[in-house]
Amino acid sequence: MNNKRPHYDKPWLSIDEQIAKVESRGMTDAHEYAMEFARIGYYRLSGYWYPFRKVNPTTGKRSDEFITGARFEYVMRLYRYDEQLRTALYSALSKIEVALRVKLGYVLGHRDAFAYLKPAMLKDDLDVVAYANFISSFMREIGRNEEDYAEHFKNDYDGEMPIWVATEAMTLGNLINLMRCTKPEDRDVIANDFGVTRGALRSWFGVLTDMRNCVAHQDRLFDREFDTIPNWEQRPELIHAKKANEQYNRRREQLARISYDAYREFQKSLQENKRQTKIYGQIVIIAYMLRNLGDIEEAKALKKCLAAFPTDIPGMSPNKTMGIPDHWKEQILWNFNLPIVPETEDENAHGEEKAQ
Numbered sequence: 001m002n003n004k005r006p007h008y009d010k011p012w013l014s015i016d017e018q019i020a021k022v023e024s025r026g027m028t029d030a031h032e033y034a035m036e037f038a039r040i041g042y043y044r045l046s047g048y049w050y051p052f053r054k055v056n057p058t059t060g061k062r063s064d065e066f067i068t069g070a071r072f073e074y075v076m077r078l079y080r081y082d083e084q085l086r087t088a089l090y091s092a093l094s095k096i097e098v099a100l101r102v103k104l105g106y107v108l109g110h111r112d113a114f115a116y117l118k119p120a121m122l123k124d125d126l127d128v129v130a131y132a133n134f135i136s137s138f139m140r141e142i143g144r145n146e147e148d149y150a151e152h153f154k155n156d157y158d159g160e161m162p163i164w165v166a167t168e169a170m171t172l173g174n175l176i177n178l179m180r181c182t183k184p185e186d187r188d189v190i191a192n193d194f195g196v197t198r199g200a201l202r203s204w205f206g207v208l209t210d211m212r213n214c215v216a217h218q219d220r221l222f223d224r225e226f227d228t229i230p231n232w233e234q235r236p237e238l239i240h241a242k243k244a245n246e247q248y249n250r251r252r253e254q255l256a257r258i259s260y261d262a263y264r265e266f267q268k269s270l271q272e273n274k275r276q277t278k279i280y281g282q283i284v285i286i287a288y289m290l291r292n293l294g295d296i297e298e299a300k301a302l303k304k305c306l307a308a309f310p311t312d313i314p315g316m317s318p319n320k321t322m323g324i325p326d327h328w329k330e331q332i333l334w335n336f337n338l339p340i341v342p343e344t345e346d347e348n349a350h351g352e353e354k355a356q
């Protein structure tokens with residue numbers, strides 16, 4: 001039996017041919033957006049017209065034909081909304097990253113100015129391979145860092161930076177990897193500043209990394225499924241997101257029952273812990289962190305962006321495409337007249353036990 005997959009053999013198409021192809025499938029106003037085809041590209045735009053492709057009721061798969069009434073105008077509105085969402089998330093993630101730099105530098109610096117270079121100052125069960133990878137990656141960053149502060153330590157000292165300076169040269173990945181190497185009690189201090197246990201914060205590192213990568217690579221966000229499921233614990237500000245995600249997964253299972261192949265793929269995705277969260281579940285984590293940092297304006301900007309979802313486009317549902325639950329604006333998280341209530345020490349310890 002020959003299992004060799006076919007080689008891609010679709011031809012190159014001119015802009016006019018690309019437009020003709022889209023219009024032949026039912027989106028007849030595509031010719032009005034020739035500049036967008038040239039500036040953004042057919043392949044990137046295809047992610048935004050995907051929701052308008054017809055669904056085969058037997059297999060659940062999308063056909064190449066568009067639904068009746070689909071317009072390229074809708075495609076471009078979704079694209080521009082995605083740009084707005086990406087901009088808001090970039091700003092929010094930048095604030096969280098800066099805060100993480102400061103907090104990690106402050107907590108480790110209290111132990112020793114060079115604690116990050118001294119394994120004895122880190123956790124007892126330190127993974128030496130992970131730590132070596134962190135050091136190697138960090139040193140590469142230092143080597144190509146041409147900021148004045150980096151040159152100062154290279155030229156006037158032995159090159160070793162105190163932790164409160166070193167964190168400024170670290171990537172988000174470096175920060176997260178170093179955080180994983182710190183003592184549990186140090187992680188508790190940092191997690192408490194974000195209003196959660198260290199176990200929950202550890203799960204949020206994946207959220208931050210995934211989202212940062214998507215934003216940096218200009219990936220589509222509004223209709224995206226994420227592999228990382230955050231640990232929402234039982235925080236009253238976050239529990240609605242957990243329930244919304246559970247409903248989303250029940251709907252996924254119902255849709256997968258259309259055919260045997262679709263259900264088999266669904267079961268495989270569950271086993272691999274993939275594609276189980278819509279973007280709202282990630283955004284609430286980011287908003288919660290911002291609120292605990294006291295950055296209310298940044299959290300409000302995220303709320304404004306969510307509220308701007310173009311619900312007037314036919315077939316576009318913020319619940320189905322982004323996982324935004326009904327009455328989300330009424331939730332504690334988005335009510336900025338109500339404070340975020342920190343956990344007690346007992347609750348924090350209990351949450352950590354569950355996370356372990």
